[in-house]
Amino acid sequence: MARKDEYYNKAKQQGYRSRAAYKLQQLDEMEDLLSDGDRVVDLGAAPGGWLQVATERVGTGAVVGVDLQRIDPIEGVETIKGDMTDEQTREEIVERVGEADVVLSDMAPNMTGEYSLDQARSVHLARQAFETACALLRPGGDFVVKVFEGRDLDTLRDDMEAEFEYVRTTSPAASRKESSEVYLIAKGFLTAPVEEGETLTVEIEGVGSEGDGIATVEGFTIFVPDTDEGETVEIEIEDVKPRFGFAKRRD
Structure with missing residues (x-):
């Protein structure tokens, strides 16, 4: 059985809205991202597979999903229909959860079939998510974002490393074997008024x-x-x- 069939069928059997749910499970197991009581914001959350996993794992915490598309209701999850880069949307997120412990983004661009263009768009989306995370995270918070391998990925990672204690690039087993997607996991958001070398x-x-x-x-x-x-x-x-x-x- 092909890996994509394995996770697709498993998602159907277990009631997850997408096979991507297993990616978040595996990323969490790698880096201990989600804990009871955490306040989690999922950017570009539709259809809601990551929201389902997040709400299972944070227990008494709070989970908010943000997307331009409507997200069908999930018990224990709040949703916001809006643009993550819009200041009004960010203010609404803060009203719902305060400072976030974890910000997630599994967004991908609308695919054109031209890899260089799709990759550039994925980096742009990831950078928007990164900037949004910096506006929402508490000190010490974590951020996870998907991006396609290629040009400008190293620059994005360098910029993230300047804002977090460390950044890891990984690919969970649930990613399709032929996929060029990777996930940047950033741990320990820094909000210090000083920098190394200063x-x-x-x-x-x-x-x-x-x-x-x-x-x-x-x-x-x-x-x-x-x-x-x-x-x-x-x-x-x-x-x-x-x-x-x-x-x-x-x-």
């Missing part, structure tokens, strides 16, 4: 349990070894996490 002058406001000095920049905590409370020092940012960073003193 230098600045800070005051050491205290000392942590490990003996490192503690400074804050716009409420963001930075640990600085070899410093004492009350010192004013020049530092260079070495590593940035969603809620804190590490730096070395330069003076």
